[in-house]
Amino acid sequence: MEYLTAGTLRLPARVHFGYGSRAQLGRLLHLGGRRVLAIIDPFLTESPIFGETVAGLRAGGLDVAVYSDVRPELPIASLDAAAAFARDYEPDVILAVGGGSALDAAKLIGLLVTHGGPLSRYYGENLVPGPSLPLVAVPTTAGTGSEVTPVAVVSDPEREMKVGISSPYLIPTAAVVDPEFTLGAPRSVTAFAGIDALVHAVESFTAARLEGPWDAELPVFTGRNAFSEAIALRAVEHLGTWLPTAVDDPGNRRAREEVAFGSLLAGVSFGATGTHLSHALQYPIGAATKTPHGLGTGLLLPYVLQACLADTEVVERIAAVGRALGSAAATADARARDAISSIAALGRAIGVPASLQEIGITREQLPQLAELASNSVRLIAIAPIPAPPAVLLDILQHAHTGRLTEGSDS
Numbered sequence: 001m002e003y004l005t006a007g008t009l010r011l012p013a014r015v016h017f018g019y020g021s022r023a024q025l026g027r028l029l030h031l032g033g034r035r036v037l038a039i040i041d042p043f044l045t046e047s048p049i050f051g052e053t054v055a056g057l058r059a060g061g062l063d064v065a066v067y068s069d070v071r072p073e074l075p076i077a078s079l080d081a082a083a084a085f086a087r088d089y090e091p092d093v094i095l096a097v098g099g100g101s102a103l104d105a106a107k108l109i110g111l112l113v114t115h116g117g118p119l120s121r122y123y124g125e126n127l128v129p130g131p132s133l134p135l136v137a138v139p140t141t142a143g144t145g146s147e148v149t150p151v152a153v154v155s156d157p158e159r160e161m162k163v164g165i166s167s168p169y170l171i172p173t174a175a176v177v178d179p180e181f182t183l184g185a186p187r188s189v190t191a192f193a194g195i196d197a198l199v200h201a202v203e204s205f206t207a208a209r210l211e212g213p214w215d216a217e218l219p220v221f222t223g224r225n226a227f228s229e230a231i232a233l234r235a236v237e238h239l240g241t242w243l244p245t246a247v248d249d250p251g252n253r254r255a256r257e258e259v260a261f262g263s264l265l266a267g268v269s270f271g272a273t274g275t276h277l278s279h280a281l282q283y284p285i286g287a288a289t290k291t292p293h294g295l296g297t298g299l300l301l302p303y304v305l306q307a308c309l310a311d312t313e314v315v316e317r318i319a320a321v322g323r324a325l326g327s328a329a330a331t332a333d334a335r336a337r338d339a340i341s342s343i344a345a346l347g348r349a350i351g352v353p354a355s356l357q358e359i360g361i362t363r364e365q366l367p368q369l370a371e372l373a374s375n376s377v378r379l380i381a382i383a384p385i386p387a388p389p390a391v392l393l394d395i396l397q398h399a400h401t402g403r404l405t406e407g408s409d410s
Contacts, residue, residue: 007225008218009272011148012137014174017264019257022053022178025095025136026060032134032173033092036064039082039106041098041140044068049180050097057095065089070102073155073162073286073293076119079105083112093134096172097181099193100144100293103137104152107170110135119154119165125220125378128167137172140181142246142260143193143294145200145267147175150220153293161284161372162293166220171271179253179260187247188292190259191350194243196294197263198343199278199301201235204228204270206308206317207382221274223382232269236324238262240346247350277304277387280379281396284372289359298352299359302344303399307391309336314384344404355402366396 016024044050071078086109096106114132137147151166210223242258282296308314319332322339329335370392380387
């Protein structure tokens with residue numbers, strides 16, 4: 001395996017992790033100002049932990065307004081309404097509490113308030129012109145990693161798929177990851193968010209290494225690098241070991257802590273490197289089926305890795321993932337196949353469908369889905385193998401039937 005000596009890492013100025021770390025929120029928000037706009041998932045309006053948190057902030061001298069009309073998958077029209085609310089309130093700082101949609105919404109509301117719309121101006125990479133409102137991000141799910149990443153994803157009906165906006169200026173000012181917030185997450189949310197975090201870690205570790213001059217503007221996602229190596233594998237270990245327990249025993253505080261930490265590490269890793277083919281394929285699939293993002297990426301990952309076995313160098317990297325998931329096989333090829341079968345088995349154990357047929361995708365849709373996925377140029381560029389539409393279609397055909405090659409299915 002090659003050794004990497006270069007890399008780029010962009011993170012919030014402060015990252016706090018652990019039970020009770022939410023006690024830091026008052027200090028962090030005061031750094032931005034007194035007027036706080038809290039962007040939250042709707043269910044949090046009745047949550048005791050959020051109510052206690054807001055009461056504490058107000059007792060500490062902060063003026064807190066709460067906006068909870070956050071729609072799943074973030075339709076762009078809903079964000080315009082949220083931005084109008086924010087402009088009327090004139091916040092100094094934004095507090096985001098919730099799952100990936102709430103955190104992404106907060107990033108984009110800050111962007112719209114500061115730089116104006118429409119959001120389509122910013123689709124792609126490095127198109128945000130400068131900093132927006134300070135943002136303190138508090139995840140209530142262990143999966144998206146949005147609290148530490150430079151990307152937000154919206155649903156654009158005109159594009160027939162989700163669209164990413166990526167910029168270092170979207171990285172939150174601070175992140176507070178308190179596993180206490182995840183204890184109430186339903187089984188399906190825990191499962192699909194958690195498997196998505198595993199996908200982040202695996203795709204980060206297997207991403208291509210991008211070559212580019214240091215004197216040019218760097219891409220937001222720079223490919224596999226010196227920082228991501230150890231971080232991504234550590235995330236795989238935490239998530240692979242503890243995610244099933246967190247799903248089956250939702251009150252298990254140790255499991256919640258381990259999965260939250262794994263998700264955070266995965267976010268740190270892929271926030272630098274980017275993700276690749278599972279995400280490129282999921283964007284049009286998610287738009288077509290209205291299924292959770294993590295369900296799609298978790299379903300697709302074994303088939304993406306199976307396609308990557310065609311490259312001997314990538315086999316070595318997938319083998320390292322296999323070792324992190326507990327494989328003691330003697331050869332790299334066997335460990336790589338163990339990685340694929342372990343990920344497929346983990347997905348089935350927590351309720352991830354095994355095939356695209358199970359979520360309503362027909363064989364006739366596959367060519368169009370492959371073409372739409374190929375439009376995610378940034379994700380395709382980071383893939384460890386060349387991925388023209390024909391390769392994407394081959395992955396989709398295997399995923400449609402749930403067919404993994406012999407030795408890659410448990």
